[in-house]
Amino acid sequence: QVQLVESGGGLVQPGGSLRLSCEASGFTFSSYWMYWVRQAPGKGLEWVSTINAGGKSTYYADSVKGRFTISRDNAKNTLYLQMNSLRSEDTAVYYCAKEWKTVNQALGQGTQVTVSS
Numbered sequence: 001q002v003q004l005v006e007s008g009g010g011l012v013q014p015g016g017s018l019r020l021s022c023e024a025s026g027f028t029f030s031s032y033w034m035y036w037v038r039q040a041p042g043k044g045l046e047w048v049s050t051i052n053a054g055g056k057s058t059y060y061a062d063s064v065k066g067r068f069t070i071s072r073d074n075a076k077n078t079l080y081l082q083m084n085s086l087r088s089e090d091t092a093v094y095y096c097a098k099e100w101k102t103v104n105q106a107l108g109q110g111t112q113v114t115v116s117s
Contacts, residue, residue: 002026002106004096009111016086020111022079022096030054030074035100036081037107038092046092047100049081063089086115 008020020036036048049070050059058070069082079096093110 002098004098004106004108006094006096006108006111009094009113011114011116012086013117014087014115016115017082017084018086018113020081020083020094020096020113022081022108024077024079024096024098027098029072029077032098034070034072034079035097036068036070036079036094037097037100038090038094038113039110040089040092045095048094050100051079083113086113088115091115 003025005023006020008018010018012018031053033050033052035050037045038048039045048061048064049068051070051072055072060068067083067085071080072078091114093112095107095110098106
């Protein structure tokens with residue numbers, strides 16, 4: 001079955017950086033576009049970034065453009081999100097997702113990112 005396991009979250013000061021990872025299994029990772037989404041306290045899921053199957057095309061929400069970088073290593077079945085210049089409004093649980101916004105959508109268990117001084 002599909003498994004997505006996020007890691008790398010934590011507490012960081014404003015302006016700091018974190019790198020999230022998502023290890024995928026149970027499907028042919030290299031064949032799928034992958035996504036990062038997040039859920040801030042008291043809010044719904046928000047799309048953050050997308051990367052195509054080959055890793056050459058990436059897309060970002062306006063709120064993170066220029067600060068976050070999505071990437072993938074298909075040999076390691078792993079998705080990444082490099083987050084720089086973090087702000088308090090980036091505080092959320094971050095999830096990696098397969099087939100986002102489809103009936104076959106799958107999300108991991110999430111990793112908490114807290115940006116606070």
